[in-house]
Structure formats: structure tokens, C-alpha cells
Amino acid sequence: MADTLAAGSLTFNPLYKEVKIRLTRGLAAGEWKPGEAIPSEARLGERFNVSIGTIRKAIDELVAERILVRQQGRGTFVATHTEDRTLFYFFHIVGKDGSRELPVIELLSFKSGPATTVEEKRLGLARGAAVLRIQNVLKLGGKPVVFDEISVPAALFPDLDEEAFRAREGTIYGLYQARYGISVLRISERLAARHPPARAASVLDITTDTPALAIKRVAYTYDDSPFEYRVSWVNTERHEYLSDLWKNDGA
């Protein structure tokens, strides 16, 4: 495709920004899937009719945003949620002594239904759109620590059922990515201390007058569109929520 970038772009972005937008579009469209390599810098330079330096600058930003991963001598790859490095990026519960451990997730309930007002708002859905609701308990050291309720638009996950959900390998975000091509690029969480509702307390094996951490998370994919809403209840008697601003390992 002979698409010279220089001319014709309605918004007068710098070239490297246009390249970045094109790459992001390709990624969102699934032209290159998670784990796969994108074309080499030289080839992209030919394709977009810009110099390698310009390509590099575009890729630099995508790498900084954890969308791409570079490997010297191999290529540049679409980031996946299966790499150890990134597993803790979206999981912030740690032991009070600072110990990090990946949780064991057990499915409690898998249902579908019309979206609530909150779900409509957070996910940008039409009134009454169908959502899947998935409840889980997350165990650390064998004990329940987090109670999750995940809400996702049913339309985005056409054939997802309880069986497929159970049969996944790896994390839930890994499932979204591997099976539906939806990558979590950013999350926003709002935390509060609350008395847990009966159901959460029961799952967490605490009383309803034990303070618990309520976390409302919205996950975003390409173009910053929200696609998952998640409410978590955390028993913080032996664990804490770690917010590290910011260990940007680029140092």
C-alpha cells in the first residue's frame, strides 16, 4: 500500500505521531496480534515512506505505554498479559510484609443480564445492554482475600460461557487478549474503605462490620474505550493495596 504520510493528513500532526496512530490502528484492528512481531523498523520506514528514526520515535512511545516490547536482535512485539513482568502491573494486593504472590482464582458465579445504571455509565453502554457478570474469589496463601465481581459487555465476548472461562490458561486479562483480541492498556481504580456487603463478607470469611477495601476498577483498551468494570472487596487484615508511583523500570 503506497500511503505516503506526508500529505493528506487532515490534522497536522508530526510524522511520528501519524505513524504512531497508524500503528495503533493496526494493533486495534488485529493486524498484528499479541505476542507477534510487527514489521521491522526498516520495513515500516519503507511502508510509511519515512526514515527509520521517525519510526523509532513512534515505537518509542508505544513501548513506553507498554503496548509494544522491543527485543534487540529479534524484533518488536505486541505486548501480552502472560509475561511475568506485567502480571503484577494490574494486581496490587501484597502481604503486609511486602511479599508478592499471585492469587489463585476460583469462580463463584457466572451469569448474564441487563446492565445496571452504573455499568451503563462506566462501560458506555446503551440502556439495557447485556452484560456478563462473573464473581470470583482470589486466594492468597490458601485463604480468601479478594472478592471480585466483573462486568463486561456480552457483545464483546460472544461465545464466552462458564466452561470457556474456567478452561482458560493464565489470567483473565490473558483470556481477553488471547481469545478476543482485547488488550488491557490502562486501568483506573477508585478505592474506599467500607463495610462489606453480606455476600462479600461471607466469601472473605469476615463479619460485615470488619472494614474492607472497596475497589472499583475500569479497564480500557485501545483508543481509551472502557470495556470492563470490576468491583473488588479486599480483606486488608493481612494484606495491603500497593500503589507505587512510580517504578518505571526504564531507569
Next chain:
Amino acid sequence: MADTLAAGSLTFNPLYKEVKIRLTRGLAAGEWKPGEAIPSEARLGERFNVSIGTIRKAIDELVAERILVRQQGRGTFVATHTEDRTLFYFFHIVGKDGSRELPVIELLSFKSGPATTVEEKRLGLARGAAVLRIQNVLKLGGKPVVFDEISVPAALFPDLDEEAFRAREGTIYGLYQARYGISVLRISERLAARHPPARAASVLDITTDTPALAIKRVAYTYDDSPFEYRVSWVNTERHEYLSDLWKNDGA
């Protein structure tokens, strides 16, 4: 100073990493103070005997880490804690409706004493080192929302007393920076839901059986050394803690 970087560095970092280290050292040593401009890229290139491109790459990383701020046509400046953009970077309490507001801080208590075990550990202090302890209440919309206890090594803030603390203009981090040359580069926070102690409950005007958000923060300066430990109690009845991972405005 004729210090060619190319030779003589014991660790074989790339040139731009060496430049970055030198710049960081200069910043830590106060060679360029917050708000001031560092030398132009051209001049730095001469000084370190490297090309402008290499200087730019070093500065790029420092900008990404919010240590420096570039302004086209003007220069590159040492970041300050007084800019509106950065004020919310370390303050995460927002209204339940998402509204952001800067708190009004009122000093409750200003004392000094020997460090507790926890303070020793978090701040890397010797046994019994002197610390300053400062209690504040943070008000939003005129009502108390956060109760703070700040602990800092007294040795770092030689002449800081209650009067000087009260007389500051701007934020507490701005005071550290303007008066003592200590810049907060990174913070790490650990959150839990707890019943507040009597003192916190009283200040926040809630009962001790109201769940509150307990935040333990450690602030780090250059070379990642901790210098402030802060325990906050937040009334999350009308407010929440916002963790945004991550709006990197570089997009």
C-alpha cells in the same frame, strides 16, 4: 571542566546513560535548582563532548521521569512542585463524583522526638535518630477529610520549626523543595481499610467504628533514598482514592 565521557567510565553504560547520571548528580547536588533552567542542549553537548542527539536522549528520560520539563523556545527546567499540573500527582483524594479539589491544610501539631522502629525502618535511620512529626488535617469543601501524620528526619530539615512550616507558601512538598532543595521524585503507598484510632476519628469527625482508609506513604528523592514517612487516615464516605494506571499525558 574537560570531562570527556567516552573513556574512563568503569561501568560501560551507553553514553546517554552516563550523561543522564551526570545530570542527575548535578540536580541532586543542587547545581541547578528547581525552577531554574539547565544549560541548553548545545552547551551540554560541548560540555560532555557528545552530540546533541545523545544529550536529548538523556534528557528525554529525565523528562519522562518528571525530573525535568522542556519548553520549546525557552529551555529545559528543573521540575517544581508548584505547577498546577503536578499538584495532583501526589494527591489522590477525589470526590465520589470524580471532582478534584486541592485541600486546605491546617496544622494540628508540630513536635520532634526519637524515631520509632517503624520510622527507622521506613526512613533508613539509625536507632533513636531525631524526627519531626507534623500532624495536619486536610479539608475539602470546608470539611475534614484526611488526617495526616508526617515524619521526616530532623537532620534533613535543620531549622524547620512550627513557624517556618506555617509560613510556607504552597504545598509541603514545595516547602521541602524551595527551602531545603529536596525534591520528591517518587512515592510508594500502601493502603488498607481500618477502624481509625481515636485521634483520627475525632479530627475527621467520625466514630471509631466507621471504616477509614489508612495510607502509609514513603517519599523518595534522588537516588531513590526515602526521606518522608506519612500515615494518612481518610474518611471515604464522600471521597475516594484515585489510582490511575496510567494517564501518561505523553499521548
Next chain:
DNA sequence: TTCGATTTGTTCGTATGTATT
């Protein structure tokens, strides 16, 4: 094992554009 092709990483240089003073 060695070698060569490929790919990213680093560094240099140059030219030009844009914002500020």
C-alpha cells in the same frame, strides 16, 4: 561451531521548523 543475515541499540551529523525572548 562458525558465519552471515537480520533486527534493534547507540552515536554521530545535518537541515529545517517552531516557539520564545
Next chain:
DNA sequence: TAATACATACGAACAAATCGA
């Protein structure tokens, strides 16, 4: 207007890592 400083873009050369022949 002119000088200065950062921003963008191009090109070239070599280094370092990877991989397959």
C-alpha cells in the same frame, strides 16, 4: 527582526543480540 532553544526529520555508520544455514 534577530538570536536562541527545543522539535522534527533525514541519513549514515557501527555495535550488539538473535537466529538459522
